[in-house]
Amino acid sequence: MRFACACLLASASLLLPSAAGAAVVWQGLATVTAATPSCRSDVSERRSIAVGTVFRTVLRPKNLSDNGPDTRVAFVHDGQAHFAIILPGGSASGTYASFGVTHSGLLKANDAAPYAKMAMTPKSPSATTPFVTFAGKVENFMFISGCTISFSAAYGLRP
Amino acid sequence: MLRPFLFALPFAALAASGAEAETVFVGDSLVLSTTTTCGTSIAAGETARLTYRPAGAKLGNGGDSYLAYVANRSSFTMTIAGAVFGSGQNYAGQNVSSYLGVATIVGGVVGWQQSPAKIGPDTETIELTATLANYLTIKGCTVTIRSNLIQVK
Numbered sequence: 583m584r585f586a587c588a589c590l591l592a593s594a595s596l597l598l599p600s601a602a603g604a605a606v607v608w609q610g611l612a613t614v615t616a617a618t619p620s621c622r623s624d625v626s627e628r629r630s631i632a633v634g635t636v637f638r639t640v641l642r643p644k645n646l647s648d649n650g651p652d653t654r655v656a657f658v659h660d661g662q663a664h665f666a667i668i669l670p671g672g673s674a675s676g677t678y679a680s681f682g683v684t685h686s687g688l689l690k691a692n693d694a695a696p697y698a699k700m701a702m703t704p705k706s707p708s709a710t711t712p713f714v715t716f717a718g719k720v721e722n723f724m725f726i727s728g729c730t731i732s733f734s735a736a737y738g739l740r741p
Numbered sequence: 742m743l744r745p746f747l748f749a750l751p752f753a754a755l756a757a758s759g760a761e762a763e764t765v766f767v768g769d770s771l772v773l774s775t776t777t778t779c780g781t782s783i784a785a786g787e788t789a790r791l792t793y794r795p796a797g798a799k800l801g802n803g804g805d806s807y808l809a810y811v812a813n814r815s816s817f818t819m820t821i822a823g824a825v826f827g828s829g830q831n832y833a834g835q836n837v838s839s840y841l842g843v844a845t846i847v848g849g850v851v852g853w854q855q856s857p858a859k860i861g862p863d864t865e866t867i868e869l870t871a872t873l874a875n876y877l878t879i880k881g882c883t884v885t886i887r888s889n890l891i892q893v894k
Contacts, residue, residue: 605840609814626894640814642841654841656814661790662767664816666837681835681843682816686765687792687809689818689835691843 604648606709608737612639612657612716620728628660629685631724631731635659639735641716643702644672646709653700655716656682657724657733665724667697674700674718684725695722699732712739764800764860766793766867768890770810773870778881787812791888793867795825795860808832808871810886814839817877819848825860826871828853836878848875851883866891 614621614635623629637657644653656666664682675698681691700718707714717734770791775783789812796806806825809818819832826832830850837843852872857864867890876884 605842607840609839628893638814640839640841656837656841658811658814658816661813662792662809662811664811664837666841666843682837683792683807683809683811683818686763687794687807687818689807689809689820689833691835691845 605642606646606649607740608641608643608707608714609740610639610641610735610737612637612733612735614731615717615734616719616732617723618728618730621723621726621731626685628662629726631659631726631729637733639737641702641714641735641737643707643714646707653702655735659685659724663724667720669697669700674698678720680722680725682725688725690725693722693725695720697721710739713737714739762801763794764797764802764862764864764892766795766864766890766892767791768793768867768869768888770886770888773885773887775876775885776881776883779876779879779884780882782877782879782882783884789813791869791886791890793826793869793890796821796823797825797860800860800862812839819873821850826850826853826855832873834875834878838877844878846875846878846880848873850874852885864892 614633617632621631640656642649642654653669653672658664663685666682667678667680677694678697680693698719703715714737719732721730723729723731768791772785772787774785789810792809794802794807796804804823806821815838817836819834821830821832835845851874854870856868870887872885874883876882
């Protein structure tokens with residue numbers, strides 16, 4: 583019973599900030615600046631990620647409007663795989679929780695892996711800051727085991 | 742050490758992994774109709790990438806089916822445990838919105854017209870028209886989509 587209550591509370595805290603329109607987000611493109619060999623697929627090019635791969639990306643910094651206390655960032659690869667990660671407390675390094683869908687269409691929820699060197703410029707944007715950049719290093723990127731990438735991203739505020 | 746988020750998910754999908762031997766179809770989907778409850782979240786005429794991974798041991802896909810609707814900056818992924826998608830089934834769905842909200846729901850497959858009726862490892866394309874309730878985790882939002890899917894590696 584105690585476990586069930588904990589799950590419900592955590593779930594609620596995750597879901598509450600999700601109201602579309604209440605959050606402040608920036609959208610843009612990210613490019614891969616370094617990638618481990620595991621990011622490349624031997625099966626299909628559509629699954630491969632390497633230096634120079636570009637993603638659509640959305641950034642939701644912590645503590646703005648209804649964004650909540652965590653920073654969130656998401657990447658879409660080639661219109662098929664969607665990888666959203668939640669960075670607890672917006673820390674520069676730590677363990678993320680990921681949600682989305684793999685290149686195979688598999689639903690993913692609450693996968694955890696390390697991330698590091700997350701850096702936002704400006705460090706604390708306001709809800710009207712027009713441009714933001716974001717960079718970092720993510721393990722098990724796009725739900726690919728052993729795939730670690732470094733990325734750099736440029737964003738514009740979504741009206 | 743920060744703990745990952747706890748999340749009460751009804752999905753058997755959590756244990757699934759990206760096996761190499763699998764049968765996956767992708768298609769460009771067109772939204773044919775939506776109900777008023779969908780509001781501005783989705784509208785007729787919109788397109789997005791659809792990925793279908795039907796259940797089947799012969800397909801290398803295991804026992805669960807997945808249907809993913811991936812738009813420019815959001816995704817809605819549905820799964821049915823132990824069956825392929827078909828009319829009258831219920832799915833468990835997860836939406837990751839373009840505002841990076843995460844939500845889950847159980848919805849119904851109201852209609853599922855698929856040709857060929859049975860999918861095998863050699864099936865090249867699937868002509869699909871599907872009507873799905875509670876789309877994008879919006880209760881009462883029923884969407885009809887059409888897609889011609891092609892098998893990909």
